[in-house]
Amino acid sequence: xxxxxxxxxxxxxxxxxxxxxxxxxxxxxxxxxxxxxxxxxxxxxxxxxxxxxxxxxxxxxxxxxxxxxxxxxxxxxxxxxxxxxxxxxxxxxxxxxxxxxxxxxxxxxxxxxxxxxxxxxxxxxxxxxxxxxxxxxxxxxxxxxxxxxxxxxxxxxxxxxxxxxxxxxxxxxxxxxxxxxxxxxxxxxxxxxxxxxxxxxxxxxxxxxxxxxxxxxxxxxxxxxxxxxxxxxxxxxxxxxxxxxxxxxxxxxxxxxxxxxxxxxxxxxxxxxxxxxxxxxxxxxxxxxxxxxxxxxxxxxxxxxxxxxxxxxxxxxxxxxxxxxxxxxxxxxxx
Amino acid sequence: xxxxxxxxxxxxxxxxxxxxxxxxxxxxxxxxxxxxxxxxxxxxxxxxxxxxxxxxxxxxxxxxxxxxxxxxxxxxxxxxxxxxxxxxxxxxxxxxxxxxxxxxxxxxxxxxxxxxxxxxxxxxxxxxxxxxxxxxxxxxxxxxxxxxxxxxxxxxxxxxxxxxxxxxxxxxxxxxxxxxxxxxxxxxxxxxxxxxxxxxxxxxxxxxxxxxxxxxxxxxxxxxxxxxxxxxxxxxxxxxxxxxxxxxxxxxxxxxxxxxxxxx
Numbered sequence: 001x002x003x004x005x006x007x008x009x010x011x012x013x014x015x016x017x018x019x020x021x022x023x024x025x026x027x028x029x030x031x032x033x034x035x036x037x038x039x040x041x042x043x044x045x046x047x048x049x050x051x052x053x054x055x056x057x058x059x060x061x062x063x064x065x066x067x068x069x070x071x072x073x074x075x076x077x078x079x080x081x082x083x084x085x086x087x088x089x090x091x092x093x094x095x096x097x098x099x100x101x102x103x104x105x106x107x108x109x110x111x112x113x114x115x116x117x118x119x120x121x122x123x124x125x126x127x128x129x130x131x132x133x134x135x136x137x138x139x140x141x142x143x144x145x146x147x148x149x150x151x152x153x154x155x156x157x158x159x160x161x162x163x164x165x166x167x168x169x170x171x172x173x174x175x176x177x178x179x180x181x182x183x184x185x186x187x188x189x190x191x192x193x194x195x196x197x198x199x200x201x202x203x204x205x206x207x208x209x210x211x212x213x214x215x216x217x218x219x220x221x222x223x224x225x226x227x228x229x230x231x232x233x234x235x236x237x238x239x240x241x242x243x244x245x246x247x248x249x250x251x252x253x254x255x256x257x258x259x260x261x262x263x264x265x266x267x268x269x270x271x272x273x274x275x276x277x278x279x280x281x282x283x284x285x286x287x288x289x290x291x292x293x294x295x296x297x298x299x300x301x302x303x304x305x306x307x308x309x310x311x312x313x314x315x316x317x318x319x320x321x322x323x324x325x326x327x328x329x330x331x332x333x334x335x
Numbered sequence: 336x337x338x339x340x341x342x343x344x345x346x347x348x349x350x351x352x353x354x355x356x357x358x359x360x361x362x363x364x365x366x367x368x369x370x371x372x373x374x375x376x377x378x379x380x381x382x383x384x385x386x387x388x389x390x391x392x393x394x395x396x397x398x399x400x401x402x403x404x405x406x407x408x409x410x411x412x413x414x415x416x417x418x419x420x421x422x423x424x425x426x427x428x429x430x431x432x433x434x435x436x437x438x439x440x441x442x443x444x445x446x447x448x449x450x451x452x453x454x455x456x457x458x459x460x461x462x463x464x465x466x467x468x469x470x471x472x473x474x475x476x477x478x479x480x481x482x483x484x485x486x487x488x489x490x491x492x493x494x495x496x497x498x499x500x501x502x503x504x505x506x507x508x509x510x511x512x513x514x515x516x517x518x519x520x521x522x523x524x525x526x527x528x529x530x531x532x533x534x535x536x537x538x539x540x541x542x543x544x545x546x547x548x549x550x551x552x553x554x555x556x557x558x559x560x561x562x563x564x565x566x567x568x569x570x571x572x573x574x575x576x577x578x579x580x581x582x583x584x585x586x587x588x589x590x591x592x593x594x595x596x597x598x599x
Contacts, residue, residue, distance in 0.1 A: 052496065052499070052500050053499075054496050054499075073504075074496075074499045074500065075499045075500070075501075075502050075503055075504055075505070075508075076502070077500075079500060080500045080501060081496065081497060081500045083493060083497075085491075085493070087491070087493050087494055087497045089494065089498075089512060089515075089516075090516075091515050091516070100498070100501055100503075101501035101502050104498075104501060104502040104503045104504075104507060105502055148501065149500075149501070152501060152502060
């Protein structure tokens with residue numbers, strides 16, 4: 001059981017001017033699953049490489065339970081990795097793949113056997129010991145890779161977009177499986193992804209990463225409902241930002257003009273009739289998405305993206321509508 | 336229709352491969368086979384017996400085998416790191432290094448041999464097995480590097496990182512993962528080096544200077560001597576190791592290749 005402290009890490013690759021990680025700090029609690037969310041090439045994978053020791057940081061420190069691991073060899077750090085590809089050794093069968101880590105520790109053969117059996121049960125694939133990785137489906141391969149990573153009782157589990165090459169259904173199953181197994185074993189986990197839904201579904205806390213820096217760090221609920229900065233709000237799918245003087249209703253008179261307010265697309269109402277707190281606009285697009293309808297409405301010089309769950313009215317292009325920003329759903333963000 | 340075509344093509348291919356060997360066998364075990372006889376009329380094993388029992392034949396084979404094996408080993412040792420860097424990394428001057436490694440295949444061996452001969456005479460390596468081994472590495476190295484670097488280009492270092500993260504030491508990771516993953520290509524590269532060295536005549540002659548006698552040297556001497564039966568016998572001995580090695584490894588390599596391909 002491990003707490004992880006990452007302290008002002010800096011990393012710039014040779015031949016690159018911009019740093020991949022800038023003064024990056026992050027504390028992870030014991031047994032916590034933390035998601036690193038950010039677009040590709042924003043230093044997520046680099047961070048994992050620094051933690052496992054594949055790369056060395058330019059400066060800063062990484063500590064497990066309060067002691068630095070930078071001087072520890074990669075194979076003694078106890079941080080295991082799981083990638084988008086399973087990287088199961090193709091020449092070994094499932095049993096030998098899962099048992100690889102234990103064999104490296106020269107564990108007795110019986111222990112390895114028993115542990116492999118236990119892990120296979122845990123990942124829900126009992127009895128496939130003798131199969132070769134090539135005979136498994138993508139989802140099964142990832143499950144075996146997870147078992148192989150966890151069998152050594154690692155201090156830290158690093159997941160580098162482990163689900164992004166899988167079909168939606170398999171992915172959902174594995175999201176659940178990983179979450180359940182992670183909780184059961186209580187292993188501290190860093191989960192890297194660019195998928196917002198996945199990050200929210202799987203993590204205790206989420207860190208939003210942009211240009212090598214964390215722009216926000218909080219529980220998925222808080223970040224979703226009340227992101228505090230503009231960058232964080234954009235990350236979380238908020239696209240409507242209103243200055244105080246643009247608000248249809250001036251709730252507080254006077255010194256509010258500098259403030260910026262945001263609203264989630266699900267909370268914006270698009271309707272035929274005008275009412276209190278609404279503004280007139282013209283529909284530029286209206287897309288039926290099954291569970292919800294997505295609207296793009298021009299309100300003054302703003303493009304407002306709204307999302308209403310079914311049943312929702314459909315509007316034609318160019319139709320005049322009213323857009324309502326319910327006061328209780330508006331929140332203030334730092335500009 | 337297609338299967339008939341495939342089978343006949345296959346038949347022709349096998350015929351092309353086997354016909355010279357059959358011809359050699361016929362020559363080796365016959366005597367006084369003259370035009371216009373279609374087949375020899377006098378069969379005898381005495382020439383073969385004589386050639387095999389000749390101590391020079393035996394020593395040339397053992398010496399050749401030893402040289403070729405050493406060349407294979409050193410080519411792999413030298414070629415492996417170079418191939419790894421060329422196959423996995425992108426860096427400035429990579430093309431130039433490629434060219435440099437491939438130069439020996441373009442430069443006439445006579446030029447290399449003459450130059451090396453003078454150098455080796457000076458440093459006392461001329462006429463020694465060490466000298467011949469070193470000289471053979473020059474033409475074999477490009478092939479080992481080429482074979483291994485294309486294997487590395489398909490290789491993914493993450494397998495090694497995975498092994499390290501799972502607690503394998505760098506040495507364990509190298510032995511149990513890297514070498515195992517590259518095994519088919521390593522075998523092919525070693526075979527290349529072996530065969531090139533085994534059939535090397537010019538460099539052996541120039542550097543060995545008559546002190547180091549391998550089978551090709553003996554064969555050339557016999558060829559200028561002119562007894563067809565002796566030539567055929569030596570030729571059969573000469574092609575035996577390559578044929579044996581390929582027959583022994585082809586099936587295994589093929590299976591292994593299929594296993595690896597499944598992964599990609």
